[in-house]
Structure formats: C-alpha cells, structure tokens
Amino acid sequence: MxxxxxxxxxxxxxxxxxxxxxxxxxxxxxxxxxxxxxxxxxxxxxxxxxxxxxxxxxxxxxxxxxxNFDNIGGLVSFLLNDCCGNHPEILACCKADIESC
Amino acid sequence: MxxxxxxxxxxxxxxxxxxxxxxxxxxxxxxxxxxxxxxxxxxxxxxxxxxxxxxxxxxxxxxxxxxNFDNIGGLVSFLLNDCCGNHPEILACCKADIESC
DNA sequence: TTCATATCTCAATATCTCTTGAAATGTTGA
DNA sequence: TCAACATTTCAAGAGATATTGAGATATGAA
Missing domain, CATH: 1.10.10.10 (Winged helix-like DNA-binding domain superfamily/Winged helix DNA-binding domain)
Structure with missing residues (x-):
C-alpha cells in the first residue's frame, strides 16, 4: 500500500x-x-x-x-500500532482529529 | 515518505x-x-x-x-486529514488506539 | 603517525516502474 | 448485426531504484 x-x-x-x-x-x-x-x-x-x-x-x-475505507483505515492503524508501537509522540499528532469525530 | x-x-x-x-x-x-x-x-x-x-x-x-516522530505523525495526520478528509470510516479504525493514550 | 573502526561514495548491473499509443475486449442500443 | 462507447491489455522505451563490492573518508586510540 x-x-x-x-x-x-x-x-x-x-x-x-x-x-x-x-x-x-x-x-x-x-x-x-x-x-x-x-x-x-x-x-x-x-x-x-x-x-x-x-x-x-x-x-x-x-x-x-x-x-476501500477498511484497508486505508488499516494502513493508518498499521502505522500507529505495528509500525510505531503506539508511540505517544506519533499518536499525539492525530489525537485532535480523532476526538472531533 | x-x-x-x-x-x-x-x-x-x-x-x-x-x-x-x-x-x-x-x-x-x-x-x-x-x-x-x-x-x-x-x-x-x-x-x-x-x-x-x-x-x-x-x-x-x-x-x-x-x-523522526514529528514527521511520521505528520504522515498519519496527512492520511487522515488531507488525503482522506477525516472520513469517519477511516478515523474509526484508529479511534481505539488513540483513546487508550 | 599509524592502525583499526565506522560509515559513506561510486560504478556497474539488474530489476522495477511509468508513459505512450495501438489494438483487443466487453457492453449497449439502434 | 453493427456502430459507439468504456475500459483493458500489450509492447517498447525511458527513467528510477536496489544490490553488490571496492575504495574513499573520517574518527579515535596506541
């Protein structure tokens, strides 16, 4: 992807x-x-x-x-979890976006 | 990237x-x-x-x-906002990850 | 200074990717 | 059936990228 x-x-x-x-x-x-x-x-x-x-x-x-929304979401999820191990600095970058939905 | x-x-x-x-x-x-x-x-x-x-x-x-955590976070942010216009189905995929931090 | 270490640079080669235009496939309506 | 439309497939060429091994550069220690 x-x-x-x-x-x-x-x-x-x-x-x-x-x-x-x-x-x-x-x-x-x-x-x-x-x-x-x-x-x-x-x-x-x-x-x-x-x-x-x-x-x-x-x-x-x-x-x-x-x-394919599932897979695109899966890519974001991969970046956050698997690839970046839910590193706080990376999660912080999109916290605001998520909370507004 | x-x-x-x-x-x-x-x-x-x-x-x-x-x-x-x-x-x-x-x-x-x-x-x-x-x-x-x-x-x-x-x-x-x-x-x-x-x-x-x-x-x-x-x-x-x-x-x-x-x-470079800032830039990796920026990439996730780009995917969510600019690229996918904060589409709810895509945001939903990582909502749980974000909330747990 | 000289040696060993850590890393980068370079050139050659192989492989993949993008673009183009022409031709093939499949679909619909007259 | 035939013509037009929508899309894909194919082959050729240009360009980008990955791998390798040899050699260059820079640093620290004896």
Missing part, C-alpha cells in the same frame, strides 16, 4: 475516490479528474486495486471504482 | 528505530538488525533521511539515527 500511494497520480486518484465515497466513480471519470489517458488511468487504478486501496465493480458498460 | 516506506528493508529500519526511541541506533547497529551490508544500510538510511522519516547526528566515530 505504501508503494501504491507513493505516486502523484495515484495519490490524486485516492483523494478523489475518498471524496466520492460509497458512490465511487468510473474509470473514465477518474482519468479525466487526474488528467490521465485511459490506459494510464487503467494502469494506476489496477495498481491501487492490487494493493487493496480501492476496489472495483462493473456497472453495465462502466467500471466503478471506490476507495 | 510513502516511497521511502514502500521497501521492506526500510520499513524494518523504521520499526527498529521507532523501538529505539530517542536513544536511536548507529548505522552499523541498524544494518546488523536488518541483515544489510554497510553500503546497503547506508543507501537505505540516506533514503529515509532524505524523506524526513529519520534524522542523523554524528557521535564521535558513529552516526546515530533516530526516528
């Missing part, structure tokens, strides 16, 4: 799909949004899906992509 | 340095811990430092590396 997110175009895709929420967006939509050709968009969408950041579902002639 | 973390050896380095805390560890120490030759360890430590994940300080003949 870190690898999938370490690319400008893919990061834009994720931000857009998170905004779209459950509704998601078609491959063409996403491609236009991030100014990528269809094959380029497809390449990056495939990479994100392989990494588990997003998921896809065919809806008639389009393919709808959605952010 | 995502790029820096998207590599097995470097992820191991970060986990180790987070464990070491403020004390940090020397380049040789880190290299041994992750089973990397000196030049390989140096290469990856440099990459992590360039990305802001860790920082270094010379202590006589060794160079001590430490996790």
């Amino acid at each position: 870190f690898g999938a997110l370490s690319q400008e175009t893919r990061l834009k895709v994720v931000r857009y799909l998170v905004q779209c929420g459950e509704e998601g967006a078609s491959a063409g939509d996403v491609g236009a949004q991030v100014h990528a050709s269809s094959s380029r968009a497809s390449f990056h969408l495939t990479a994100l899906e392989r990494a588990g950041v997003i998921s896809s579902e065919r809806q008639s002639r389009r393919i709808i992509y959605r952010a | 995502f790029g820096a973390l998207s590599q097995e050896t470097r992820l191991k380095v970060v986990r180790y340095l987070v464990q070491c805390g403020e004390e940090g560890a020397s380049a040789g120490d880190v290299g041994a811990q992750v089973h990397a030759s000196s030049s390989r360890a140096s290469f990856h430590l440099t990459a992590l430092e360039r990305a802001g994940v860790i920082s270094s300080e010379r202590q006589s003949r060794r160079i001590i590396y430490r996790a």
Whole structure:
C-alpha cells in the first residue's frame, strides 16, 4: 500500500475516490479528474486495486471504482500500532482529529 | 515518505528505530538488525533521511539515527486529514488506539 | 603517525516502474 | 448485426531504484 500511494497520480486518484465515497466513480471519470489517458488511468487504478486501496465493480458498460475505507483505515492503524508501537509522540499528532469525530 | 516506506528493508529500519526511541541506533547497529551490508544500510538510511522519516547526528566515530516522530505523525495526520478528509470510516479504525493514550 | 573502526561514495548491473499509443475486449442500443 | 462507447491489455522505451563490492573518508586510540 505504501508503494501504491507513493505516486502523484495515484495519490490524486485516492483523494478523489475518498471524496466520492460509497458512490465511487468510473474509470473514465477518474482519468479525466487526474488528467490521465485511459490506459494510464487503467494502469494506476489496477495498481491501487492490487494493493487493496480501492476496489472495483462493473456497472453495465462502466467500471466503478471506490476507495476501500477498511484497508486505508488499516494502513493508518498499521502505522500507529505495528509500525510505531503506539508511540505517544506519533499518536499525539492525530489525537485532535480523532476526538472531533 | 510513502516511497521511502514502500521497501521492506526500510520499513524494518523504521520499526527498529521507532523501538529505539530517542536513544536511536548507529548505522552499523541498524544494518546488523536488518541483515544489510554497510553500503546497503547506508543507501537505505540516506533514503529515509532524505524523506524526513529519520534524522542523523554524528557521535564521535558513529552516526546515530533516530526516528523522526514529528514527521511520521505528520504522515498519519496527512492520511487522515488531507488525503482522506477525516472520513469517519477511516478515523474509526484508529479511534481505539488513540483513546487508550 | 599509524592502525583499526565506522560509515559513506561510486560504478556497474539488474530489476522495477511509468508513459505512450495501438489494438483487443466487453457492453449497449439502434 | 453493427456502430459507439468504456475500459483493458500489450509492447517498447525511458527513467528510477536496489544490490553488490571496492575504495574513499573520517574518527579515535596506541
């Protein structure tokens, strides 16, 4: 997942799909949004899906992509717990964000 | 930073340095811990430092590396806020971790 | 000064990743 | 069936990244 997110175009895709929420967006939509050709968009969408950041579902002639919220949350969780052992200095950075929800 | 973390050896380095805390560890120490030759360890430590994940300080003949907690916390914060717009499903994943600190 | 230690730098090679454009696949409606 | 649309697949080339081993640099101690 870190690898999938370490690319400008893919990061834009994720931000857009998170905004779209459950509704998601078609491959063409996403491609236009991030100014990528269809094959380029497809390449990056495939990479994100392989990494588990997003998921896809065919809806008639389009393919709808959605952010995979569970897995993105899991990545944050991995960073906080497994990777950083719930280190207080790191937890402190996002305490405010969490409390406001 | 995502790029820096998207590599097995470097992820191991970060986990180790987070464990070491403020004390940090020397380049040789880190290299041994992750089973990397000196030049390989140096290469990856440099990459992590360039990305802001860790920082270094010379202590006589060794160079001590430490996790950069502010920046790692900043990355989590970026994921939660900027990237994911404080999406509730994603925040929920680490709510428990935060509350326990 | 000289030696041993700790770390980095460099060059060569191998491997992976990104981009492009053309062609293939699958889907719908006339 | 045929045309158009939406998306993917493929091959080629450019560029980035990882690994290795040899050598350079810097530090401390005898």
